[in-house]
Amino acid sequence: MRAITVRDRGAGVSGLTLTDMPYPHAAENDVIVRVHAAGFTPGELDWPATWTDRAGRDRTPSIPGHELSGVVVELGFGTTGLTVGQRVFGLTDWARDGSLAEYTAVEARNLAPLAADIEHTVAAALPISGLTAWQGLFDHAHLRTGQTVLIHGAAGGVGSIAVQLAREVGARVIGTGRADDRELALRLGAQTFLDLGADDLQQVGEVDVVFDVIGGDVLARSTELVRPGGTVVTIAMPPTVQPRDGRAIFFVVEPDRAQLADLAERLRTGRLTPLVGAVRPLSETASAFDRRHRTPGKTIIQVADEEGTPHA
Numbered sequence: 001m002r003a004i005t006v007r008d009r010g011a012g013v014s015g016l017t018l019t020d021m022p023y024p025h026a027a028e029n030d031v032i033v034r035v036h037a038a039g040f041t042p043g044e045l046d047w048p049a050t051w052t053d054r055a056g057r058d059r060t061p062s063i064p065g066h067e068l069s070g071v072v073v074e075l076g077f078g079t080t081g082l083t084v085g086q087r088v089f090g091l092t093d094w095a096r097d098g099s100l101a102e103y104t105a106v107e108a109r110n111l112a113p114l115a116a117d118i119e120h121t122v123a124a125a126l127p128i129s130g131l132t133a134w135q136g137l138f139d140h141a142h143l144r145t146g147q148t149v150l151i152h153g154a155a156g157g158v159g160s161i162a163v164q165l166a167r168e169v170g171a172r173v174i175g176t177g178r179a180d181d182r183e184l185a186l187r188l189g190a191q192t193f194l195d196l197g198a199d200d201l202q203q204v205g206e207v208d209v210v211f212d213v214i215g216g217d218v219l220a221r222s223t224e225l226v227r228p229g230g231t232v233v234t235i236a237m238p239p240t241v242q243p244r245d246g247r248a249i250f251f252v253v254e255p256d257r258a259q260l261a262d263l264a265e266r267l268r269t270g271r272l273t274p275l276v277g278a279v280r281p282l283s284e285t286a287s288a289f290d291r292r293h294r295t296p297g298k299t300i301i302q303v304a305d306e307e308g309t310p311h312a
C-alpha cells in the first residue's frame with residue numbers, strides 16, 4: 001500500500017516520503033480502515049511518539065497522521081461495535097502507525113460511525129480539534145450555560161470549534177487572536193474579540209473559564225482573569241502559574257467514541273463547522289506539513305475518493 005513514512009528524526013518535513021509499505025496487521029480489538037481522508041498536526045515530527053513505541057523502542061519507518069475518515073475493511077479478533085463496510089472517523093494512537101496511508105490499523109473504540117451525508121474530507125478535520133475543544137471546555141473546565149469563557153486563538157483549528165461549542169451551550173464567548181482573525185471569530189459565535197497584539201487583556205474583566213491554545217505569556221496573564229473557583233485550561237504547555245482561587249490544567253486530547261458521535265451529529269445538522277483550508281493528495285504531504293506553505297484552516301490529505309478509488 002502507499003503510505004507516507006518518516007525514518008530520519010533530523011530530516012524535518014523533507015523526510016516525509018511516499019513509500020510502498022506492507023498492509024497493516026489487525027491486532028485484537030482493532031479494525032483495518034481504508035483511509036479516504038487524513039488529518040495531521042504540523043508539529044508531530046517533534047513528538048517522541050512519532051519515533052518510538054511506548055517502551056521507547058525505535059519504530060521507524062513510521063507513518064504519521066492521527067486523524068482519519070474512511071471505511072472499515074477488516075475486523076481484528078474480538079472486535080465489537082463496528083462492522084465491515086461501515087463509514088467511520090476518529091483519532092488513532094500516537095505511538096502506532098497513523099492515517100497517512102491507504103490502510104491503517106486502529107482500535108475500534110477510537111472510532112465512531114460516520115453518517116453517509118458527511119464527506120470524509122470534512123470528517124477528517126474534526127477528531128483532534130473537536131475532541132480537544134470538547135474535553136477542554138466540558139470535561140476539564142465544566143463550562144455551563146451563562147458562564148463567560150475567554151478562548152485564545154479563536155480562529156484557529158481548536159479555538160474555532162471551542163467558540164462554536166461554547167456558544168451552543170449558552171456561554172458568553174470572548175475570542176482572541178490576531179487582528180485578521182476578528183471577523184471569523186465573530187462569525188463563528190464570539191460576542192467580543194480581542195486582538196492580542198493591540199488590545200489590553202485586562203479589559204476582559206473576570207471570566208469563569210480561560211481556554212488557552214497559545215501558552216507562554218498569554219497563558220500566564222490570563223490566569224489573573226479567572227474568577228474565584230474558575231478554571232484555566234491549556235493545551236499548549238503545563239501552566240507555571242496557578243490562579244489565586246481556582247485551577248489551571250494542561251491536558252492531552254484522548255479518543256472518545258461518544259464525543260466523536262456527538263460532534264458528528266452537530267456537523268451533520270450544520271451546528272458545527274470545522275475549518276478546512278485545503279485538500280491535497282498523499283503525494284503532496286511534505287509540502288502540506290511545511291509551515292512556510294501554510295494556508296488558514298486545516299489541510300486535509302485525500303487518500304481515496306468517496307468510492308474508495310485511490311486519489312492520485
Ligand SMILES: NC(=O)c1ccc[n+]([C@@H]2O[C@H](COP(=O)([O-])OP(=O)(O)OC[C@H]3O[C@@H](n4cnc5c(N)ncnc54)[C@H](OP(=O)(O)O)[C@@H]3O)[C@@H](O)[C@H]2O)c1
Nearest residue numbers: 132153155156157158159177178196213214235251252253
Ligand atoms: N494538548 C493537546 O491535546 C493538543 C491538542 C490539539 C492541539 N494542540 C496544540 O495546540 C496548539 C493550537 O492548535 P491549533 O490546531 O488550534 O493551532 P492553529 O490552528 O494554528 O490555531 C492557533 C491560533 O492561535 C493564533 N495565535 C497563536 N499565537 C498567537 C499570538 N501570540 N497572538 C495571537 N494569536 C496567536 C494563531 O494565529 P497564527 O496562525 O496567525 O499564528 C491561530 O489562529 C498547537 O500548538 C497544537 O500542537 C494540543
